[in-house]
Every structure is written in structure tokens, then in C-alpha cells.
Amino acid sequence: MSFNTFGRVFRFTTWGESHGPALGAVVDGCPPGLSLSEADIQPFLDARRPGTSRFTTQRQEPDAVRILSGVFEGRTTGTPISLMIENVDQRSKDYSEVAKAYRPGHADYAYDKKYGFRDYRGGGRSSARETAARVAAGAVARLAIPEVTLIAYVAELGGDCIDPARFDAAEIARNPFFCPDPEAAKRWEAKVDAARKAGSSLGAVVECVATGVPAGWGAPLYAKLDSELAAACMSINAVKGVEIGDGFAAARLSGERNADPMRPGANGDPEFLANHAGGIAGGISTGQPVVVRVAFKPTSSILTPVETITRQGDASEIITKGRHDPCVGIRGTPVVEAMVALVLADQKLLHRAQCG
Amino acid sequence: MSFNTFGRVFRFTTWGESHGPALGAVVDGCPPGLSLSEADIQPFLDARRPGTSRFTTQRQEPDAVRILSGVFEGRTTGTPISLMIENVDQRSKDYSEVAKAYRPGHADYAYDKKYGFRDYRGGGRSSARETAARVAAGAVARLAIPEVTLIAYVAELGGDCIDPARFDAAEIARNPFFCPDPEAAKRWEAKVDAARKAGSSLGAVVECVATGVPAGWGAPLYAKLDSELAAACMSINAVKGVEIGDGFAAARLSGERNADPMRPGANGDPEFLANHAGGIAGGISTGQPVVVRVAFKPTSSILTPVETITRQGDASEIITKGRHDPCVGIRGTPVVEAMVALVLADQKLLHRAQCG
Amino acid sequence: MSFNTFGRVFRFTTWGESHGPALGAVVDGCPPGLSLSEADIQPFLDARRPGTSRFTTQRQEPDAVRILSGVFEGRTTGTPISLMIENVDQRSKDYSEVAKAYRPGHADYAYDKKYGFRDYRGGGRSSARETAARVAAGAVARLAIPEVTLIAYVAELGGDCIDPARFDAAEIARNPFFCPDPEAAKRWEAKVDAARKAGSSLGAVVECVATGVPAGWGAPLYAKLDSELAAACMSINAVKGVEIGDGFAAARLSGERNADPMRPGANGDPEFLANHAGGIAGGISTGQPVVVRVAFKPTSSILTPVETITRQGDASEIITKGRHDPCVGIRGTPVVEAMVALVLADQKLLHRAQCG
Amino acid sequence: MSFNTFGRVFRFTTWGESHGPALGAVVDGCPPGLSLSEADIQPFLDARRPGTSRFTTQRQEPDAVRILSGVFEGRTTGTPISLMIENVDQRSKDYSEVAKAYRPGHADYAYDKKYGFRDYRGGGRSSARETAARVAAGAVARLAIPEVTLIAYVAELGGDCIDPARFDAAEIARNPFFCPDPEAAKRWEAKVDAARKAGSSLGAVVECVATGVPAGWGAPLYAKLDSELAAACMSINAVKGVEIGDGFAAARLSGERNADPMRPGANGDPEFLANHAGGIAGGISTGQPVVVRVAFKPTSSILTPVETITRQGDASEIITKGRHDPCVGIRGTPVVEAMVALVLADQKLLHRAQCG
Secondary structure (H helix, E strand, O other): OOEOEEOOOOEEEEEEOOOOOEEEEEEEOOOOOOEOOHHHHHHHHHHHOOOOOOOOOOOOOOOOEEEOOOEEOOEEOOOOEEEEEEOOOOOOOOOHHHHHEOOOOOOHHHHHHHHOOOOOHHHHHHOHHHHHHHHHHHHHHHHHOOOOEEEEEEEEEOOEEOOHHHOOHHHHHHOOOOOOOHHHHHHHHHHHHHHHHHOOOEOEEEEEEEEOOOOOOEOOEOOOHHHHHHHHHHOOOOEEEEEEOOHHHHHHOEHHHHOOOEEEOHHHOEEEOOOOOOOEEOOEEOOOOEEEEEEEOOOOOOOOOEEEEEOOOOEEEEOOOOOOOOOHHHHHHHHHHHHHHHHHHHHHHHHHHHHO | OOEOEEOOOOEEEEEEOOOOOEEEEEEEOOOOOOEOOHHHHHHHHHHHOOOOOOOOOOOOOOOOEEEOOOEEOOEEOOOOEEEEEEOOOOOOOOOHHHHHEOOOOOOHHHHHHHHOOOOOHHHHHHOHHHHHHHHHHHHHHHHHOOOOEEEEEEEEEOOEEOOHHHOOHHHHHHOOOOOOOHHHHHHHHHHHHHHHHHOOOEOEEEEEEEEOOOOOOEOOEOOOHHHHHHHHHHOOOOEEEEEEOOHHHHHHOEHHHHOOOEEEOHHHOEEEOOOOOOOEEOOEEOOOOEEEEEEEOOOOOOOOOEEEEEOOOOEEEEOOOOOOOOOHHHHHHHHHHHHHHHHHHHHHHHHHHHHO | OOEOEEOOOOEEEEEEOOOOOEEEEEEEOOOOOOEOOHHHHHHHHHHHOOOOOOOOOOOOOOOOEEEOOOEEOOEEOOOOEEEEEEOOOOOOOOOHHHHHEOOOOOOHHHHHHHHOOOOOHHHHHHOHHHHHHHHHHHHHHHHHOOOOEEEEEEEEEOOEEOOHHHOOHHHHHHOOOOOOOHHHHHHHHHHHHHHHHHOOOEOEEEEEEEEOOOOOOEOOEOOOHHHHHHHHHHOOOOEEEEEEOOHHHHHHOEHHHHOOOEEEOHHHOEEEOOOOOOOEEOOEEOOOOEEEEEEEOOOOOOOOOEEEEEOOOOEEEEOOOOOOOOOHHHHHHHHHHHHHHHHHHHHHHHHHHHHO | OOEOEEOOOOEEEEEEOOOOOEEEEEEEOOOOOOEOOHHHHHHHHHHHOOOOOOOOOOOOOOOOEEEOOOEEOOEEOOOOEEEEEEOOOOOOOOOHHHHHEOOOOOOHHHHHHHHOOOOOHHHHHHOHHHHHHHHHHHHHHHHHOOOOEEEEEEEEEOOEEOOHHHOOHHHHHHOOOOOOOHHHHHHHHHHHHHHHHHOOOEOEEEEEEEEOOOOOOEOOEOOOHHHHHHHHHHOOOOEEEEEEOOHHHHHHOEHHHHOOOEEEOHHHOEEEOOOOOOOEEOOEEOOOOEEEEEEEOOOOOOOOOEEEEEOOOOEEEEOOOOOOOOOHHHHHHHHHHHHHHHHHHHHHHHHHHHHO
16 A cells, blocks of 8 residues: 555645656645745755755755645645645666666665566655655644744764764754764765765764643554654655654663653743653653654665666666765755654644644 | 554554553454454463563453454454453552652653643553553454564663574563573573662563565555554553664664675575665565564653652652562563554555555 | 544544444543543433334343443543443344345345355344444533534434424424424324334434534535535445435525525624525535434335345345334434534544644 | 545545646555556546536636656556646636625635635635546546446436436437436526526536446445445535435335345346345445435525625625536536545455455
């Protein structure tokens, strides 16, 4: 089955392939009356856009979004919002090699086994280009949760971590790595350059922090806020792990060390003395910052030959030439942020449905 | 919102609280004609059952399951299968302290903020007792995927890892820790004993491996096999992280190191030379073993006093007396296995729906 | 596929067969804090209960409901509410005839073709006994929509209509036919008696009117209030038609005759001069009474022999002995009312989700 | 809430307003490998297209569909199929009157009450133009059910019925009324002309018959084939009633008269001696033709002044000038057919999911 819709009441459906004429998203269930124009969406697409530095794929896509429905006189009407992005730079290329043999780590083999054949041009539906549609939808979701501030950044690249002591949110937009630590950004520049030149690739860990989420969003048991965040982030291309708060590190702490003590705070809300839980308890937000960590594997497209088989099952070798991101986690950063926004908008509406 | 249903076509809905008369699950969408009786379910409940060793909570629950519908003359009819487990040992206890003050790390505060009040007896709906219903449903799911062999075990406890070289699947059932490494099991015995006596608690990492999953299960994009597994596992009590295959470790590998090369194998299927991907590419199974890793935080119920606030917002301190698991990850093992079975059964049916 | 869940945010799942140990419903998504006990549900079950007059099946079922979860100290907690009704009078009977041959008009043949076999005792899952679970769930739904007043009645029985001029809501509870017209009730008594004695059966039309539904519930396009009502009512056993407002009669009116003119009314709301639309325009409530009409076919169980085939495909004849309702539409009345309540509760919550 | 998606595994989502730049549908879950191009869809859109005779609205829309995704080398890939239709003839018009006052029978008032405001140009989202997207999606659905033959026609117009004795399927495409009875078609021509000239409007009843549906599609209990058909058809603009088989007429029959006796037939399947049930028993297809009847109210747009109120609540009067269908049921015929195709495709896949 193909399920290209995400969300329960604030929902979006994406469509489109890497080398089709366009891709897009339909956002359904958005509250009416929100001020919305292309200008609210474009900056987020621009942040994700390829070709903006030598550290990402050189495919040139303006990723200009058009709103085709759901907005009247500058405001959302409550009806579905259709967002379309045309594919422009579908470089004429010889895909015969990819058509014939499977690229390990890519969806090639799995798609063929599932569907019997595949659109092999640039990965077809499994291309990370689809994430442009998510980012566009996420920009709409943000408008539905004005109480929330989202920040996402690369916390680790090729195994090299940022120094929390040097964390500066303002740095994130100043380097091509969404890196909040200027020292790390410098090191990563060399690292990514080296990988790119060697035809190799690197993984990364993206962190997203949502502040302003009020206590009470989320749901027992199978639409838990953390469960939805895990589904949302694990659905992003190349993602292999998701953590909430301390994540796997929490499994190494004692109960005392992992506790998030509370004391009376300002204006009636508790003050929490720690946030190991990442802002979620029992699947429901606690009012603390919601913290998600996402592991991106290294890009599977590399210039080193890898043993593989052809569609006919014969032994072969493949190298993936052409344009690709040496570290797909970098441009994954705005995608993680978008997915978190989409989950939070949905959970806000779900909470309102049941609890008024 | 409260969404207590999981799955898309093979679905289950759970209900029940820690201290209500019973809890249960309704399994819907199960294929007809499968041989099913209570005896197919009970062993899995017994594996999860509390009170079987000094390393788990001392609550005594027979966890005897009854099938109330959906089975006729020993076979599933295709109609909903209602499973009920009575709560027996709802020990008469004074819950006034838990009613008054919030236990940090528990869902107490979040539930109160969401719903305005809560069933505070033993955690109510947020109690891990709910996972008995999942295990019962999972036992039914297994019957729908006879081609798959599932194995789950604790791979790390309190930061102490098993030695893969000593991995012996037969060991898992021989110790109270679901530990496949007899040496590690011995060390953990001491470790958990110490924690228990100190009124402390420990975290754990559970691994689940599904072999026999054919290539082609899963779906782009928001019902990806990995995305569904992440949602399923993150919805389990005390879970803070989920990995597929190498997970976060993959983020530290180069593209070459992370590749899973393929070569022609027996009977037409490829032979994979590695499984960094954990058996999933592009959200779809590759035919390799599906590997999931799940991080459980240490139990939040500890005897060390933790700073907290009362329902009225006053400063207080709480210690969680009473019966609890010193390491909730241990009994989480059959729960992870059940959730993986439930996801796979659903994905098998979804695949069949679209691809025949 | 078997989908035994209805609703989008206020959802319920039913389970159980005619001759199993019990049947039930799990209500999920109910707002927290509503006062709820068995006493709020039982009267609605009693209204639907068999065996209360000679005009319905003589099966004796107390239909006593138990609440197994989701309620604490007399109030709904926001977690799933499990409702169970035990089957008591599963009269020992010889089902060999039904097991061997298909009863025309019943689900026997269709079930066998779908599932390969069936629970033939009393219709199994396709028995109208399942509607007890709906009525129980509907009683919970009513608590979530206190602003709405529901009334359902039989408007036509065996082709004999009530006289709107004699409509008296107080009459409905005074006769065994849910008939608001005392004269019609008398005629129907003779009619149903005659059918019963002849081993024949009769159809009926049930009407349900919901007043107090505010303008704005419902949704374009595929969760329209009228679309959801149609799905809900058409899912009831023996139902073959659903109308909103004037329904099929509207297809015979001119646009002028079908108009529902508006004029300024009290307290800012419009006064409508007619209600051909049955309170719904564009899929959304207008604030007028919501009017639904539901056609029940005559009970398929009759004493007249009907030509049929056996499971083996041989020619046969069957008469349906045993207990049955000579007019299933009568006891369908509380079921229609319950389904309307369930749809309205869901739509209220959905409206709140999107529009605050 | 706004739910613009229909279906469970074969799903479609529509978007677009009457006077926006375009409208469309995203079809998700379609089986892979089906041959599909615009030429498979266009004929169905042409049948629904406005402006083709004087009996429908004079809006001139080519309704040319573009496939933007999900097809590769002429075959469906299993990924979402995005279909777009540009709006061409958004005639510049003065909508100030519609903006100010509510048209009775239209969604104007309900939308304003729900969303706080509305896109009033041509009805916005509530315009029947949306049905073009359904027809496009339906054309794709037909490809997934090649075993089924669909036929839809107007059976009654303005209260004037076709004569079953003169039924000729070949006639349907020969007149502008989708009328299978040439005599009736002549009478309707005069009827519709008169209504059109008088600025009045007429209702209609559309019938759709699906032959070739195998026994076994459908599901207890809330995804019953008849329940899904009812929801699908009742969601079409201007529909006020849905019947399966004999529908309301069945409520007037005795059990004997309503029976569909079976006898052994050719190739092992039963031969049915009647089809009062419309091909569905217990929510599941029986192998007989599936028969659905749908009541369309007369178009609410008429030239006779109707009493109404303004947005401010003041008394007013409105006449609906401009282009409209004098009998919206006529062009509703291909829409009903499309919705039936969409439901059947979904049910086929659902059946395959559970029953293999």
C-alpha cells in the first residue's frame, strides 16, 4: 500500500517524483482565517533548496511554490490548500545504468520487488525531492501553532558534535550546515569538502527543539506525541533513528539521574529542574521544550564502486555519478523542523477536539 | 484526542486501566481461517507477566486471556477478536499521596493538564499494564505472518551491553532478563538486585529481529515500514528512542562503510553482504532481517525523594513506594516483539491490498 | 476487510457475535469529565431490548451493560470506555439447517464467499444483536452533545404511514412500535400480529429528528454531516435507504417549492420558513432540526419456504424457524437514534478541532 | 473539520474552488502497472463537462486533465497520481450580491457559520465544479476494477420516470439527459427547457448499476459496501437520498415479496431469481448487479426571488442569476458513476488485504 497522507485532523498528502513535471502537497484540515500567501512558505523552501552552496547537490531548482486553492483574500478558508512546486532542472541524463542495476542503500531493489518496476529517474518517488512538499506543508502548519517556536540544527556531522557551550541560535542561518556552533561549522566545512571530493558521504544528527508547546498536547496511546514525532521523522529519507529528550542515553542513566524534578514556578506553572524527558511524559507534552533528535545515514550515492546485481540478477558493480548531497542530513534540517510543525499542529487540533 | 487504535488494515484497539476490573484489546481485520485459541496467546502473556522473578514488580497477575468473539470452531472468522484480561491483584493501597502530588517522569502532571483530572490508581491508563493487551493482540498478529520469525532480547541493561560473540538465542528464555548472553545475564542479576535494593532503577535497550520478511512490505511515504515501527515502539511506555539497523551509529559512518552490497544469491534472491540498513530501504523491506532497537528509560518510580509539586501547585517531595519494575525494559521485551508483529501483519495486508 | 470502527475523533469499535459469550463496544475519544455510569446507558438498551412485547423476537436478554474502563469516580477520564453486554439466552438450538443452506436475504451466502466459512449460529457477526453495542455507545455519545435533543420513531410500517397531524412525541414510549400516532399504533398492532402469525414480516421507515444542532457542524467534502449520517444509518442491519430532509421527494419538487427561505429571527439567528433540506446545506448544519429517514426492509427470516442452495451448491428450500422480529424496523428505532448521536458527537468534536 | 479524502486503501483527495486557478485530485493506493494516460480520463470528464448542451450551465470549461505524477512510461507506479484541471472560464462577474446575502439552499450560510467567512465566488469549495475532480479520480478507479461494468443514467427527472420496458443502454449517450428511454428523453427536453426559461429548476433520480462485482466485496460492519456507497453518493452536491436495490420500496414489501431466492446456476455460482437487495447482503456483495439510486434535489439557483437575510442579519431577497444547471442531477450522472467506481476499487483492495 501507498499511504501518502500524514496526520489525523491537520493532514497533508504529498505527490510527485524527482523527474516529473511537478510535486506538491494538499494540506487539509487547516483552521480557517489564517493569513497565508506564498511569501509565508517560500523562505522555508529556500532554506531547503538545493544548489545554494557547494556542500549540497548542484541541481538548480527555484522551488517556487504556488498556492492553488484554500486561500481567499489572503486568508485560509478551511478548505484544502493545494501547494505546487514545478520541477525545473530535470537534467537530461543517461539513466540506463540505474535502470539496469540496483544502487545499494537506495530504494531501487525494494521498489522493484514491491511494484514490479519503478520510475528510476533520480529515484522517482523515493527521491528526497519529495521533502520540498513537506517543507511547504510545514510552513502552513506553523501558522496554526503561533504559540510554538521551532528551531532545528545539525548537532553532529560525520561523528563530530557541536559544543553545547558554544551554542548560538543566530549562527544557524549563517553557515551552510545549519550549525549553531561556529567552530564546528568551520571543521565541518573541511570535512564535507573532503567527502565531496572523495566521492564519499557523511551522516548527521539533526536536533529540533519546540518551545511554547503547552502542557496537554498528545494522547494515550497510539497517537502519543512522541510516537507521532517518531513516525514523522522516521518517514524522512535516510533517517535511521529518532530520540526524544535523552533518548538512548537515558537507557544508561539511573532513575535518580533521569528524573526531571518540579518545583512551583512563575504564574502557576511548574518550573522543571531538568528535561531528560524532552518535554513529553506519558505521550503528552509537559510544557517544557519538546526535544527531538534524528539520525541521518550517510548519502548512499557515492563514487566508490559497490558490488550489486542487475534487474536480471547478474553480478555487477555500481557507482552513483551525478548530482547528490554529500551529507543529506544537512538539507534534512528544515525537513525535520517541518515534520515537527506538522505533528504539533495536528496534536493541537486533536487536543482541542477532545478537551475543548 | 485519545487514539487507542493502531494499524491501518490489521488494527487493534486497547482499553483498560491499571486498577479497573479488566483490560483488553479488540483485533480487527485479521484474516479468516487462522487457527486460534487462548493457548496461542497465553505463553506470550506469561513471558510478559509480572511477579515471575524478584527482578520485576511483585504484583501477582495471572493475566489469563479470554477470547470473547471472532473465533468459531477454533478458527478466526474475519470479524473482530475481543480479548479480555481481568485485573486480579489490585492491591488495596493508599493512593492519596499520588493523588495529591505529581510523580516526576510519570504521566501524572501531563494527564491532569490535558484532561483536568486522572485515574491516579497505579497510573490508570498510563500504566504499563496496558501492554498486556498489546502482547495479546501481538500473539494474534503472529498467526497472520507465519513466514516471519521474531526474536527479541535485551541487548543492554544499565549501560552494560551483551557480547555479540556470545549471542545464543536459546539463552533468552533461560534467564529473567531476556538476555541472549549468559555472562551478561549474570552481571545483570547483580546489577538489578543492587538497583532494586537501593530503590533505584535502570534503563535498557531492547533489540528485535524479524527474519523471513519478504522484500516488498512497506510503503512510501507515511506508512513506511520503518516509520510504522518507530511509531509502534515509541508508543510503548518508557521508550525514548528507536533505531532501525545501525541507527544513530550509521550517522557516524561514511557512505562506503554504510553500504550493504548485494551479489547474486541462491534461488534468484540477492545475497546481501551487510545489513546496516536493518532490512529496510526507502521504507520497504529488502528481504534481509528487519532489525529494530528500542531505548527504555529507567523506571521513574524510585525510592529516592524527588522534588515535585502538588495538584495545588505547592512544593513537595515524593518517593514512589509500592510494587514496580526496577528495570521496565526487561518486561518491555515481549512488548516490543508484539508491536513488531502487529506492524508486520498490517504491512503484509497492506502490501497485498495494493500489489495483489 | 473488516472495519468495525466508526467515527473520526469520537470513535467506537464494536465486537461480538449473536451466540458468543458477550458483545461490546469500545468508545474512544470521548471528552473527559462527563458524568457517566451504567444507569446512563441502560434505559437505551432497555428500549432496544428483545422480548419486551409479542411484536419482537422472544429471545430473552437482559442486555445489562458493564463499564470496564474509562470512568473514574463517576466521570469519563478521556481514555477508552469499554462497554460489555453478556449474551444470556443463547438458546440451545439445532443450527444444522442454517449451517447447510443459505437463507436468502441474510448474509449467509455473502459471508461464506468472503471468508470461506461463517459462524452460522443466529447470524454470527451479522446478527442484529450487534446493534446493542451501538446503542450502548450511542448513550455515551449523547452525553457529549447535551445541546442536542434526539427523537426517533417509526413513521411508516408495512406501507402504513403515521398522520403528521396526530404526531405526539409522548406517544412514542407508550406503544411497542415507537409510534408517535396513537391511531396508527392501533392499526400496526393488528398488522404486525397478522404478519407474525402468518410467519411473514414487514418493513418500516424510521425517522430521527435532532434539534439543537448549532449551525456549523459538518465538513466539506467527504465527511459531510449528511454523508456521515448516510454511512451510519446504511450500516444498520436491514437498512436499504437513507434520506435527509425531503430526500427522494425533493427530486420531484421545483426549485421554488424546495427552497427554505430565511428571515431575520430572534437573538440574531435566522428564522427558516421551511426545512426541505433537513437541516443540512453543503454538508454543514444550518441550525434547523436535522431530519433523517431510514428504510428497513422486511425481516428476511420468514416461515414461507424460499428456494435456495446448500453450501455444496445443491438446490434446496429453507424456512427460518426460531425467534425473530416480524418487523426489524421497530427495534431499529433506538439504533437509528444511537447512530445519529454518534455522528453528531463526532462532528461536534471535528468542528471544534478545526474551528476552535 | 475538513476531510477532503475518501477511501480506505484506494483513496483520493480533492482540492480546488470554483473560481481558483485549478482544481484536482490526488489518487493514492492505486495498484501499480495499470496502463494510464490522460486519454483514459478525458472521456469521463467530457461526459460531465458543462456547456455541451442548452440543458446545462453555459460555463465553458474544457476540463482538460493533466497527470502530474504516479505514471511512468504509461503505467501507474503505485505512487500517488496527481490530477489537475485548470479553471478557464472564471467569468468576471459581480459577486457582491452573493457576498452580501445568503442564497437559501446553498452552502453560503452554513459555511459562514462554520468558518467565519467564505469564498463566495461561484460557491467556492461547495461548487459542483469539485465533482470534476471526482470524475477524474473515478476514471482511474475504473482501471483497477476491470471485472466490473458500470452504467449510470437518469431514471426520473422532475418526477417523470423512464419506462423500464423501453430501457436501452445505448440511448444513454445519445441524448443530453443520460436517459436510457428515448421517449422519456423527448419529454424531458420540453420539461427542462420550460424550467430553464422560467428560471426554475428540477430534481432527478440517478441510478447506477455495477455488474461483474464478485461475491465477497464489502465488510462488516462500518465499511459495509452499502454504507460506503451511501456515504460516497450522499457526499455529492445536491444529493438528498440514497437507496440500495429496492430501497424505500422494500419497506413496503412483505418478507416473501422481498426475498431473492437462489437456485443452482451455471459454473457453480447460484442463480438469483430476484435482486430486491441490489446485490448486497450483510454489507457484502452477492455477485448480483449492485444497484444504487440517488436523489438530486432541484438546483437551488433559481430566478424566482427568495426571502433571505444578509450577512448582517437583515431581511433581504435574492435571485440567483448567472450560469447554472436547471437540473443538477443530469450532470450528476457521471459523478455517481465515478463515486461507485471509487468505492468498488477500494472495497476490492480491502477484500484482497484481508482475504488474500
